[in-house]
Amino acid sequence: xxxxxxxxxxxxxxxxxxxxxxxxxxxxxxxxxxxxxxxxxxxxxxxxxxxxxxxxxxxxxxxxxxxxxxxxxxxxxxxxxxxxxxxxxxxxxxxxxxxxxxxxxxxxxxxxxxxxxxxxxxxxxxxxxxxxxxxxxxxxxxxxxxxxxxx
Amino acid sequence: xxxxxxxxxxxxxxxxxxxxxxxxxxxxxxxxxxxxxxxxxxxxxxxxxxxxxxxxxxxxxxxxxxxxxxxxxxxxxxxxxxxxxxxxxxxxxxxxxxxxxxxxxxxxxxxxxxxxxxxxxxxxxxxxxxxxxxxxxxxxxxxxxxxxxxxxxxxxxxxxxxxxxxxxxxxxxxxxxxxxxxxxxxxxxxxxxxxxxxxxxxxxxxxxxxxxxxxxxxxxxxxxxxxxxxxxxxxxxxxxxxxxxxxxxxxxxxxxxxxxxxxxxxxxxxxxxxxxxxxxxxxxxxxxxxxxxxxxxxxxxxxxxxxxxxxxxxxxxxxxxxxxxxxxxxxxxxxxxxxxxxxxxxxxxxxxxxxxxxxxxxxxxxxxxxxxxxxxxxxxxxxxxxxxxxxxxxxxxxxxxxxxxxxxxxxxxxxxxxxxxxxxxxxxxxxxxxxxxxxxxxxxxxxxxxxxxxxxxxxxxxxxxxxxxxxxxxxxxxxxxxxxxxxxxxxxxxxxxxxxxxxxxxxxxxxxxxxxxxxxxxxxxxxxxxxxxxxxxxxxxxxxxxxxxxxxxxxxxxxxxxxxxxxxxxxxxxxxxxxxxxxxxxxxxxxxxxxxxxxxxxxxxxxxxxxxxxxxxxxxxxxxxxxxxxxxxxxxxxxxxxxxxxxxxxxxxxxxxxxxxxxxxxxxxxxxxxxxxxxxxxxxxxxxxxxxxxxxxxxxxxxxxxxxxxxxxxxxxxxxxxxxxxxxxxxxxxxxxxxxxxxxxxxxxxxxxxxxxxxxxxxxxxxxxxx
Ligand code: FES
Ligand code: FES
Numbered sequence: 001x002x003x004x005x006x007x008x009x010x011x012x013x014x015x016x017x018x019x020x021x022x023x024x025x026x027x028x029x030x031x032x033x034x035x036x037x038x039x040x041x042x043x044x045x046x047x048x049x050x051x052x053x054x055x056x057x058x059x060x061x062x063x064x065x066x067x068x069x070x071x072x073x074x075x076x077x078x079x080x081x082x083x084x085x086x087x088x089x090x091x092x093x094x095x096x097x098x099x100x101x102x103x104x105x106x107x108x109x110x111x112x113x114x115x116x117x118x119x120x121x122x123x124x125x126x127x128x129x130x131x132x133x134x135x136x137x138x139x140x141x142x143x144x145x146x147x148x149x150x151x
Numbered sequence: 152x153x154x155x156x157x158x159x160x161x162x163x164x165x166x167x168x169x170x171x172x173x174x175x176x177x178x179x180x181x182x183x184x185x186x187x188x189x190x191x192x193x194x195x196x197x198x199x200x201x202x203x204x205x206x207x208x209x210x211x212x213x214x215x216x217x218x219x220x221x222x223x224x225x226x227x228x229x230x231x232x233x234x235x236x237x238x239x240x241x242x243x244x245x246x247x248x249x250x251x252x253x254x255x256x257x258x259x260x261x262x263x264x265x266x267x268x269x270x271x272x273x274x275x276x277x278x279x280x281x282x283x284x285x286x287x288x289x290x291x292x293x294x295x296x297x298x299x300x301x302x303x304x305x306x307x308x309x310x311x312x313x314x315x316x317x318x319x320x321x322x323x324x325x326x327x328x329x330x331x332x333x334x335x336x337x338x339x340x341x342x343x344x345x346x347x348x349x350x351x352x353x354x355x356x357x358x359x360x361x362x363x364x365x366x367x368x369x370x371x372x373x374x375x376x377x378x379x380x381x382x383x384x385x386x387x388x389x390x391x392x393x394x395x396x397x398x399x400x401x402x403x404x405x406x407x408x409x410x411x412x413x414x415x416x417x418x419x420x421x422x423x424x425x426x427x428x429x430x431x432x433x434x435x436x437x438x439x440x441x442x443x444x445x446x447x448x449x450x451x452x453x454x455x456x457x458x459x460x461x462x463x464x465x466x467x468x469x470x471x472x473x474x475x476x477x478x479x480x481x482x483x484x485x486x487x488x489x490x491x492x493x494x495x496x497x498x499x500x501x502x503x504x505x506x507x508x509x510x511x512x513x514x515x516x517x518x519x520x521x522x523x524x525x526x527x528x529x530x531x532x533x534x535x536x537x538x539x540x541x542x543x544x545x546x547x548x549x550x551x552x553x554x555x556x557x558x559x560x561x562x563x564x565x566x567x568x569x570x571x572x573x574x575x576x577x578x579x580x581x582x583x584x585x586x587x588x589x590x591x592x593x594x595x596x597x598x599x600x601x602x603x604x605x606x607x608x609x610x611x612x613x614x615x616x617x618x619x620x621x622x623x624x625x626x627x628x629x630x631x632x633x634x635x636x637x638x639x640x641x642x643x644x645x646x647x648x649x650x651x652x653x654x655x656x657x658x659x660x661x662x663x664x665x666x667x668x669x670x671x672x673x674x675x676x677x678x679x680x681x682x683x684x685x686x687x688x689x690x691x692x693x694x695x696x697x698x699x700x701x702x703x704x705x706x707x708x709x710x711x712x713x714x715x716x717x718x719x720x721x722x723x724x725x726x727x728x729x730x731x732x733x734x735x736x737x738x739x740x741x742x743x744x745x746x747x748x749x750x751x752x753x754x755x756x757x758x759x760x761x762x763x764x765x766x767x768x769x770x771x772x773x774x775x776x777x778x779x780x781x782x783x784x785x786x787x788x789x790x791x792x793x794x795x796x797x798x799x800x801x802x803x804x805x806x807x808x809x810x811x812x813x814x815x816x817x818x819x820x821x822x823x824x825x826x827x828x829x830x831x832x833x834x835x836x837x838x839x840x841x842x843x844x845x846x847x848x849x850x851x852x853x854x855x856x857x858x859x860x861x862x863x864x865x866x867x868x869x870x871x872x873x874x875x876x877x878x879x880x881x882x883x884x885x886x887x888x889x890x891x892x893x894x895x896x897x898x899x900x901x902x903x904x905x906x907x908x909x910x911x912x913x914x915x916x917x918x919x920x921x922x
Contacts, residue, residue, distance in 0.1 A: 015410075018430040026429055031377040032370040036503055036552075037584035038433075041846040044503065072370035081369060088368045092360060092812060095224035095820050097367030098504045098552035104368070119859070126854035130846060132503035133224055133553045134823035136857045138816060 006074030016062035032072025043102030043129035087146035095133030192516035210324030219259030226813030238279035251548030265881035281342025358812035387436035395446030405440035450675035466669035476663030481613035485604030504552025505587035506563035510571035522551020532629035557684030592684025599697035609709030622650030623672035653690035655698035660724025699892030766901025770889035792913030825890030827852035
């Protein structure tokens, strides 16, 4: 099976039903996407496919071929952090940081679709991405900061 | 990847050779990046009485601090660098900090009790000050001048005339200090140098960015979940489907088509599958057919009947009450007597990342890669559990998901260790979401009865707090005989832990007061997912929910403003403690009220008729020496029952603040965690199994609930003018205490309805509004 991840092609030999998450983590040794529930409920495993935030824990690897997959590791370009990442550092968002892969990628997709979201739109757009350190307030601020940065 | 031990590091870097051998910088870097050479072991305790155990200075004038704490996302690692850099007099950005790996850092116990700065910060400061003293002595000898003729800044020592200079790196880089420290225990470790005054500390009170954040943002962080070693296997547990069930048989044939299956391991009621690949282990765990015999009796009541059960069950132990005056007499003769019951359910840690660990038995030793905040305890506990010398075990602490107390990370660590030991191969254990939500340790449920009395002038003359905590058999940290795997294997502690009921913490001056508590057992003490363990504070939120809600009820009965009522109660007593908590309590309440723009009036607010009812609530508590006063504004939707905590103000006094920005974020997270506990969290079960097993059945606060505004006021006012050196107390857990009551008090203010059973779900709100 061939996967296109962060601009690189990888061939892996796994059962087609294997969730993409485990292939990214175990075969491609990526640490951005993480296991949080395996049920599509938390967002820890988020990757970006075709401009959408996709939960890789419930997506079989067989359905992930021939599409560009972006993980947290692929968000920066030419060593330059993405505006969302920079905003996350400027706001000092992460507590433990375990959920922040999902937070940042979800925020990136949100901003790609809506460059200038209101508070209410951020709440709505981010609400399926959980954080048990409850860094939500700072994430909200960081999304707005990233929006400004991109404007 | 694997981490070399400190010993290996010292060997390769030349530091083992007494005094003069030069350090190989690559050795240091290899260590700091957890380089490629695995340490052979054994792994003796790191000697806390050697200065070299704490501080390494390199020829390039950079320093690395080795401390026995862990950082769970509060930025303590950065704060340690700030205080140690200050005492050492080296530039902050020339320092790094290594934490919590048992073979390279002294045993400061890992994290817990919000004591990182309050307790452990002091030996760190003292050893850094001692290193500075030794370095200045060396410079004085080199220059042939007295130490008093030297100044030091950013690791550069200069003679007063400015003629000569030398860096710390030039003085000692690559060599050992060989300085012996003193101290009866690690907390009291000290050299001869005095500490600096707070005023002389440059980095304290500043907010350098947390050093762990960039890697967590750019994707380069290697977490404990990312650890991989050659030949590593993947394991999953198979838990009893009914709590208390006994394993009758395992049908091996049910998984014979699973590729990569290495072994089915079972011992007592503990069952796990081990496979070559992770998805194979997931499949094997799902597919394995086990026959279980249901328990003869129910392991627990249904959670909906919990409080009836708790109030009608004989206590297993009764705590020592704290008594002042004569509550019964005062109640009997009072103008107004109030009584109310408050119920807080079991609530879980419910970590965002299910528990995990990797254990590697290479070289006849055992290395465990874990995010458990108490790595040292895990080392000792695992050694005891497996019956191997603890010198053979080391725990490498790595970053992980949130952990606020005794979490399932410990259980997973023991399981990985057991399986690796059994199979003789590295094993990675990963819990599922259902295990994490269902089987992690829980904060105990509380059923509290409050009674209070007012005299004819509305003064509180009596207050009685009587708690029942479902805390029997409270699980300790990394105990070889209470970790889940030991329980499932049938091990039983001779004496189960009795548990306890916590009392409220406030400075109210009430002439007749009693605080009493007892513990009630659940029917099944062992092998149960209703295992109590420390959860953030640990029981302060439960006790404070009752006490601070009830103070509000008394204020309502006295037709008094709830802030003024509390202030008057505190001001009624004139005695203060050595930490001036009474004065600091007053300062925090006033600061919070001022920031909020609190206009004095009794609750509830005049009732509007619209769909949205708005109200405000206050509550306050302290923990150890740290005080927090909290005010929230809520919106209650009368149609949907939804509560939105729209605004939070928290005035917080933890003494000297090392890193204000990091503190603010830690407090924001703690406040919202408590809002989550107030509104959503409950570990639910029927009579046979847990029902709260994922994020749908076990809801948590989400982005949808983010307050419009959170204001944190760092009060930190020491009213003692004779004490310029304000101590640094602990921060983090205190803010979790008042919030549950603050929210319920605000709901009362908004609606006139008093809610005494948590969480304040939409269903409960609607029922209360209708009643
Ligand atoms: S791990 Fe995929 S959504 Fe939780
Ligand atoms: S930062 Fe810890 S779970 Fe979100």
